[in-house]
Amino acid sequence: MPVRRAGSDFVAPARQEHVRAHNLGLLLQRIAADATPVSRIELARATGLARPTISRLVDDLLTGGLITEVGPDRSRSAGRPPIGLTLSRTGPAGLGLDMRTGSLTACIVDFTGAVRHLEFAPRTHPVTAPEQTIDDLAAIAKNAIGTAAAQGLTVAGVTLAVPGPVQDRSRVRFAPAIGWRDFDAGARLRAALGSDEVAVAVDNEAGLAALAEWHASDRQLRNFVCLFGDFELGAGIVLDGELLRGARGWSGELGHVTVEPDGSTCACGAKGCLQEYAGLAAILAAVPDAEQRSGALSHQTPAVTIGVLADRLPEVRAALARAGTALGISVGALINLIDVDTVLLDGSYSLLATWLTDEIQTQIRDRVLTARWSPVEVRAAPIGPDAAVIGAALTVVDDVRRDPSTWITRPRS
Missing domain, CATH: 3.30.420.40 (ATPase, nucleotide binding domain)
Incomplete structure (x- = not known):
């Protein structure tokens, strides 16, 4: 996987950590795509990676809590059946937040994409007051993070769904229906959560809903x-x-x-x-x-x-x-x-x-x-009113699946 330096025709060799990150993502995507547990042997066949490399990468994914081993499937082959690998139902999770005409909503999905928590809170302030609305969302988010922890889940990130265009996954440029203009919702939410350990993003609600429906299909x-x-x-x-x-x-x-x-x-x-x-x-x-x-x-x-x-x-x-x-x-x-x-x-x-x-x-x-x-x-x-908040939570999970190395190397408190 060569790297081309900016402004030059020289192609530099890929650094070892880049190769490792690529291969970790490759294995994890392969495991996620299969409806049944996948063995190490099947991963080697599907990816072309050497078995010792597969073993090291699988160990990293296991240590990071991204996958788990399941008992051997004795129906799949004669002889000693292989141990299967599947996505973990504990470990990293995504937290989605959204605003509705009647409520604020928080959703937790685990690493398999399953909804583990869905919570609604009445709006106590007008949604046209962006700072107060974000503070109210942070309160429901903190409660959801605690609920996730009680289920053995660690929230890897938070995504807020908003009704308007978003710049750099943080600043709401203009949301006419709620009166937000050039408001950095991501920065406000990050400050209100009071933690640098949880990544924060903001995205458009219609796109997030589409992602949720795509996953559901x-x-x-x-x-x-x-x-x-x-x-x-x-x-x-x-x-x-x-x-x-x-x-x-x-x-x-x-x-x-x-x-x-x-x-x-x-x-x-x-x-x-x-x-x-x-x-x-x-x-x-x-x-x-x-x-x-x-x-x-x-x-x-x-x-x-x-x-x-x-x-x-x-x-x-x-x-x-x-x-x-x-x-x-x-x-x-x-x-x-x-x-x-x-x-x-x-x-x-x-x-x-x-x-x-x-x-x-x-x-x-x-x-x-x-x-x-x-x-x-x-x-x-199929999902309906909850689609945007579920899609918001799923984007966090998708980010970890695409680049699991960032989760594996993440400092743990």
């Missing part, structure tokens, strides 16, 4: 759009099994494409954004004043409120139909550009799929050039 979904709705309307786009981030990591702001050039003014400052026609707030605006004043549904989330009222109020059903049409027009244009075969309704939209799916499907059928011979499936996402 056992990575069988290869080309899809994840329409995520809560504060903001965004799109997580996965092409060929990779999340599409764009040149600066800011792709997916579907809520701010124009559907009506002379339409109402959006919180972002532009006119006629999709958010103004298909966002939850736009749908809720159809709820009669008497219903809003009654307070009977005040304890419910916006999506649940819309769903309950849609069963008995024609004006709410009409608002959902208008939202579905606007979503379908915008997604249809997107599909004409990027060619995906599945659209998942995620976040709060997953709870409204009954009223949105047909309208979206109709617009896609009428507007996507290839839809006549290559239909696009529109359906509720």
